[in-house]
Amino acid sequence: MEISFPRKRDNEPFAWGLSGPEPVEIWERFSPAYEAQLERLVSVLRELGFSPAIGGAGSEDGEYIRAEHDDNSRVVFFYHLEEPADAKFVDSLDDDALREWIVASWIGT
Incomplete structure (x- = not known):
């Protein structure tokens, strides 16, 4: 399934709830920061020779x-996007560090 941005908002619940009336945090689906981070992840994964897919919306784990x-x-990359600590970690990486982390953690050298 092709992933395109911006994504249309669905009616699925948010794993951690929302911090306010609308999604704004980097771990809240459809917030601008979340969507930008997801788009960046998809782009980097494609550059590294992966076929990314998104799932789990509305589930307990998000x-x-x-x-x-x-x-x-082989599925060699799997990452929860609605987990606040995980979202903050990915956000802390620039594109080069993100690539390096994916290669080191998920592909191996």
């Missing part, structure tokens, strides 16, 4: 991104 590596169709 939305996630998973990605198969195109060379072997």
Whole structure:
């Protein structure tokens, strides 16, 4: 399934609730910061030879991104996006550090 941005908002619940009436935090689906981070992750994963997919919206653990590596169709990247600490961690990485983290943590050297 092709992922395009901006995504249309769905009616699924938010894993951690919202901090206010509308999503604004980086871990709140459809906030501008969340969508920008998700788009960045999708872009970097594609550059590294993955086919990313998004799922889990409305579940207890929240939305996630998973990605198969195109060379072997193994799912080698899986990350929860609505977990506040995880969202803050990814946000702390610039694009080069994000690539390095994905390679070191999910592909191996």
